[in-house]
Amino acid sequence: MTAATTAVPPAAPAAREAAPTRRRARWPATLTAGVALLGVFTCVAIAAPAFGNPLHQNLLTGLSPSGLPLGLSWAHPLGTDTLGRSELARLAFGIRTSMIVAVVSNFTSIAVGAAVGLAAGFFRGPVEAVLMRVTDVGLALPYTLAALVIAGLMTAGLTRVIVIITALFWAYPARLVYGEVLRLRRRGFVESGEAMGASGLATVRRHLAPHMFPLLVTYSPLNAASAVVFEATLSYLGAGISPPTASLGNMISDGQDAISYAPHLLLVPAVAILLITLSFLLLGEGLKARNPDLARVSWLGR
Amino acid sequence: MARTLIRRVAFGVIAVLGVAVLAFLLEFVVPGDPARAIAPRAQSAAVLANIRAQLHLNRPLVVQFVDYFAGLFRGDLGTSYVQRQSVASLIGPRLATTGALALAGVVAEVLIGGGLGIVATLYPRVRAAVTAVNLTLLALPQFVVGLVLLLVFGFRLHLAPVTGGAGPAEIVLPALTLGLVGAPWYAQIVADQMADSLSSAYVRTAVAKGLPDRYILWRHVLRNVLSPAITMVGMDLGAYLSGVVTVEVVFGWPGIGLLAVESLQNLDRPVVMGTVIVGAVAVVLFNLLADVLRMYVDPRTREDPA
Numbered sequence: 001m002t003a004a005t006t007a008v009p010p011a012a013p014a015a016r017e018a019a020p021t022r023r024r025a026r027w028p029a030t031l032t033a034g035v036a037l038l039g040v041f042t043c044v045a046i047a048a049p050a051f052g053n054p055l056h057q058n059l060l061t062g063l064s065p066s067g068l069p070l071g072l073s074w075a076h077p078l079g080t081d082t083l084g085r086s087e088l089a090r091l092a093f094g095i096r097t098s099m100i101v102a103v104v105s106n107f108t109s110i111a112v113g114a115a116v117g118l119a120a121g122f123f124r125g126p127v128e129a130v131l132m133r134v135t136d137v138g139l140a141l142p143y144t145l146a147a148l149v150i151a152g153l154m155t156a157g158l159t160r161v162i163v164i165i166t167a168l169f170w171a172y173p174a175r176l177v178y179g180e181v182l183r184l185r186r187r188g189f190v191e192s193g194e195a196m197g198a199s200g201l202a203t204v205r206r207h208l209a210p211h212m213f214p215l216l217v218t219y220s221p222l223n224a225a226s227a228v229v230f231e232a233t234l235s236y237l238g239a240g241i242s243p244p245t246a247s248l249g250n251m252i253s254d255g256q257d258a259i260s261y262a263p264h265l266l267l268v269p270a271v272a273i274l275l276i277t278l279s280f281l282l283l284g285e286g287l288k289a290r291n292p293d294l295a296r297v298s299w300l301g302r
Numbered sequence: 303m304a305r306t307l308i309r310r311v312a313f314g315v316i317a318v319l320g321v322a323v324l325a326f327l328l329e330f331v332v333p334g335d336p337a338r339a340i341a342p343r344a345q346s347a348a349v350l351a352n353i354r355a356q357l358h359l360n361r362p363l364v365v366q367f368v369d370y371f372a373g374l375f376r377g378d379l380g381t382s383y384v385q386r387q388s389v390a391s392l393i394g395p396r397l398a399t400t401g402a403l404a405l406a407g408v409v410a411e412v413l414i415g416g417g418l419g420i421v422a423t424l425y426p427r428v429r430a431a432v433t434a435v436n437l438t439l440l441a442l443p444q445f446v447v448g449l450v451l452l453l454v455f456g457f458r459l460h461l462a463p464v465t466g467g468a469g470p471a472e473i474v475l476p477a478l479t480l481g482l483v484g485a486p487w488y489a490q491i492v493a494d495q496m497a498d499s500l501s502s503a504y505v506r507t508a509v510a511k512g513l514p515d516r517y518i519l520w521r522h523v524l525r526n527v528l529s530p531a532i533t534m535v536g537m538d539l540g541a542y543l544s545g546v547v548t549v550e551v552v553f554g555w556p557g558i559g560l561l562a563v564e565s566l567q568n569l570d571r572p573v574v575m576g577t578v579i580v581g582a583v584a585v586v587l588f589n590l591l592a593d594v595l596r597m598y599v600d601p602r603t604r605e606d607p608a
Contacts, residue, residue, distance in 0.1 A: 133313065133316055133317070133320070134320070136313055136316070136317040136320075137316075137317050137320035137321055137324065139317075140314075140317040140318065140320075140321055140582050140585050140586055141321055141324075141582065142541075142544035142577075142578060142581035142582060142585065144547040144548065144559070145544070145547065145559075145562050145574075145577060145578050145581060146325075146578070148547075148562070148563065148566050149325060149328050149329060149332065149566070149574065149578070150328065152332040152333070152334070152566065153328070153331055153332055153333070225440075225441065229441075229442075229443040232443050232445075232446075233443055233444070233445060233548055236443075236445050236548070237547070237548065237551065237563070252445070252446065252449065255449075256449055256552075259449070259452070259453055259457055260457050263453055263457075266449055266450070266453060267450070267453075270442075270446045270449070270450060273441075273442070273443060273446060274438065274441050274442055274446070275441075277440075277441035277442070278437060278438065278441040281437050281440060281441055282437070285437070
């Protein structure tokens, strides 16, 4: 174990250079796949209205004569749900919801975490003690329960989801940044800067913050993937985005009620979640493959 | 080592108290009147006021706060608003039910993940396939895996019960869900550690001594996987004991997570508080236990990193 790896709890073992013979790909296939898939999802999210109206209940032609949801057909490529709404349109808007949550809450949670971690690592002393104990509390929170409690405070919608995810997801990046600051401090250039009379702000801005950037860029796809999963979970539990607004999570919740007679209502959004998170994970893997120094930013750290 | 331990215990206690205070304050800001939840049809304000007085809800927040934490330090989690019995007696059996699921889930993820990791290391040809499986499992939310298993094995193949409840037949699918979702972490750890060991000097020495491969694998390589795996098991047991809410909701497994969700809907604050605190204790305690066990297995971890 090198000092670099011990700085990042919880004990993510550094992936050493696996085999010296294996050449490092400059532009790994995982990166291409991740970027391509994310590109597709971004386009779907932007062009969601082109896939139809997600709220229109077609009670005449959207349901079978006995009132059951329709299966896959040319008129309804992904069938209809129990209210005769186009599953394709709902899927497109669900993807839009997921992508917005991924981008925004990823940014907010990392910004808060980075600020806390930088402050704790820079000021040391009592500030460090307080901030890191608060971070411990953040890491010890039972996630889902805490989310449900916070959910009770707000009205359903995107803002609620983003607030919940930020409130719960900042702690891990805070630990990550804090560990990195401590590691950098041992390398001496912070001290030499301070010895040369650099002000505190200049030290953070010039010497510490820039080093966090690659770390956080590598971490953010993993964070975004977790955010997508968490939004779906919240909406599934009724604590995120409520119907009639489409979210992949509440679509699955609807699908669960029809599990015995219309399994596509469950499987379609499930596959969408899988592909979105997978594309973020592929992006993350690709970034790590390009920069093996950052392999310790592992999805091992939840 | 003793100092390290004392520090960790102290931090753990602080973290649990922090969670408790936070949960208490949050619950009081949650809109909704518990009295209304208990007597939804009550017409007169006097009835509601009476209920509030019975539950001591008419006292100032500070008094309630002091009351609650004084009780907590005596080991009293309070009384449920709705069920009229002590929170501890409500949580106890639910914790046992969740414990059974947590244990089964951890066993499943160790077996599945460990298997994937070992296969990926020993057979380089399937490594890419294992990575693909890992990433796919990692990308799936627990409730999606659970529902798909329920759809396939419950509703289509009729191999598993779909009605919910706790029992030996009912535990299979939720445990498998936890196992599948948790497996990639173990696979990654096992693969990393094995790669480390295999390229190490002690394995080279063992090979040079002419020891049989199987012996080297078990005694030298896999033994080194133990230490990080123990940490993971501790983290997971703690996290699962704090309520595998989604899995319990999907399968109707009557554990602590389901209790928490029901209590939240009923505005049964003492029970919600109890589940949150028990959950935080579980997380902290099992992380600590794992640390201790790891110090025992792996002397290198006995001092805190600076």
